[in-house]
Amino acid sequence: MTALASDAGRARSGIVPILLCVVPFSQIPLDAYTPGLPQMVVDLATDSASMQNTVTAYMLGMSLALVPVGIASDTLGRRNVLLAGLSVLIAMSIACALATSASLLLGLRFLQGVGGCTCLVVAYAVAADCFRGRELTAISGLLGAAWGLAPVLAPAAGGFIVELTSWRGVFVIIAIAAAIVAAIVMLLLPETLPAERRAPFDPRRTAGILRDALVRPGFLAFVLVFAAAASAQLAFGVVAPFFYQTGLGYSAAIYGLVALGLGGVNLAGELGCAHSASWMPARVMGFGAFALFLAGAAVLTVTGMTVGLDFASITLGGALVLGGCGVLCPMMYGMALGLFERDHGLIGGLISALCYLAVSGAMAIAAVLPEATQAPIGWLYLGLCAIAGTLLAVSLPSAQHATQTQEGTSS
Numbered sequence: 001m002t003a004l005a006s007d008a009g010r011a012r013s014g015i016v017p018i019l020l021c022v023v024p025f026s027q028i029p030l031d032a033y034t035p036g037l038p039q040m041v042v043d044l045a046t047d048s049a050s051m052q053n054t055v056t057a058y059m060l061g062m063s064l065a066l067v068p069v070g071i072a073s074d075t076l077g078r079r080n081v082l083l084a085g086l087s088v089l090i091a092m093s094i095a096c097a098l099a100t101s102a103s104l105l106l107g108l109r110f111l112q113g114v115g116g117c118t119c120l121v122v123a124y125a126v127a128a129d130c131f132r133g134r135e136l137t138a139i140s141g142l143l144g145a146a147w148g149l150a151p152v153l154a155p156a157a158g159g160f161i162v163e164l165t166s167w168r169g170v171f172v173i174i175a176i177a178a179a180i181v182a183a184i185v186m187l188l189l190p191e192t193l194p195a196e197r198r199a200p201f202d203p204r205r206t207a208g209i210l211r212d213a214l215v216r217p218g219f220l221a222f223v224l225v226f227a228a229a230a231s232a233q234l235a236f237g238v239v240a241p242f243f244y245q246t247g248l249g250y251s252a253a254i255y256g257l258v259a260l261g262l263g264g265v266n267l268a269g270e271l272g273c274a275h276s277a278s279w280m281p282a283r284v285m286g287f288g289a290f291a292l293f294l295a296g297a298a299v300l301t302v303t304g305m306t307v308g309l310d311f312a313s314i315t316l317g318g319a320l321v322l323g324g325c326g327v328l329c330p331m332m333y334g335m336a337l338g339l340f341e342r343d344h345g346l347i348g349g350l351i352s353a354l355c356y357l358a359v360s361g362a363m364a365i366a367a368v369l370p371e372a373t374q375a376p377i378g379w380l381y382l383g384l385c386a387i388a389g390t391l392l393a394v395s396l397p398s399a400q401h402a403t404q405t406q407e408g409t410s411s
Contacts, residue, residue, distance in 0.1 A: 018185065026119040027150035029112055030237070058110065061110040063353050079185065086181065089178050128338075145270035156257060213340070216339060272327055277331065289328045294385045296381065300375070
């Protein structure tokens with residue numbers, strides 16, 4: 001019995017590195033090309049709002065596909081659905097590199113988001129197949145750290161690729177890297193959802209699961225906090241190139257280095273969640289992260305109204321926001337997913353879909369905010385803080401109780 005448990009533990013451990021390769025590809029296509037946004041405005045003869053909306057189009061594609069992809073992975077198995085999604089991502093990345101108009105690029109980005117969403121929802125579903133309780137929250141932190149590598153490395157790498165080639169070269173590199181990950185999945189990832197545990201598609205059953213999830217205590221609160229934190233992270237990635245490059249006059253490569261540093265702070269938050277989830281009370285970790293988020297929002301708002309567009313103020317405010325949100329995103333995702341014993345593809349798809357629909361709305365707002373100072377994005381963050389703080393105050397005590405109950409049941 002002990003030998004079997006040991007073998008199972010080694011098998012589960014071997015899956016984690018593969019998931020750490022997969023999950024960033026939901027985010028890399030979102031961040032890697034952002035240093036090229038100013039160049040794209042010129043090349044495609046359009047305006048900055050239209051190019052910022054290519055980010056929104058990607059997230060909208062993700063949002064609408066997450067639940068269907070989750071259902072498909074519960075019905076058909078994780079591995080085949082993941083490979084299909086990676087194939088779509090590769091094809092659409094190549095098509096984006098060849099796009100000749102802003103309107104065409106918007107449509108291609110929507111489809112690219114459909115492919116990219118599988119890397120998020122299936123990776124977390126595989127994790128939930130293999131881990132439970134605090135262990136799942138810790139693994140969610142690791143996956144969140146891998147997801148957080150995109151804001152760390154992708155803009156930096158994208159900035160240099162834009163300098164060396166053009167924004168089109170970024171999409172070519174995305175396609176090549178996604179093809180390598182697809183080969184890893186094909187060769188090394190086992191199927192974690194055996195046929196006997198799969199759920200044949202039944203619209204009435206699916207509707208019942210979704211209804212029960214939405215009324216389960218704590219679930220919606222966790223998802224909305226996740227959405228608020230993710231909105232803050234992604235909105236900064238969209239407006240920051242225009243602050244640093246257009247407003248302050250730095251090159252795409254210099255912005256890439258700044259994004260590398262800021263992304264490092266976000267990554268530290270993700271890793272902090274993974275490290276602390278097994279021993280730190282959820283209330284302490286959650287409100288500590290929220291305090292950083294709120295402080296960053298305040299710095300951006302106050303300095304934008306008093307100092308104006310300023311390198312140090314934007315960088316400090318952004319670092320505080322990204323550090324706090326780096327903890328909140330994986331923490332909330334893991335706690336929401338951990339409330340359920342099965343149908344992890346469907347539940348994970350629901351969590352991500354609700355999140356990215358909210359993020360799409362926040363990004364649409366961010367795209368039309370004035371970029372003369374950092375104050376408007378600071379005000380947006382303060383609004384998100386008001387939502388997140390209220391929900392954390394209501395949900396975290398029940399979250400701790402739910403986690404303890406779940407661990408007692410599983411033991």
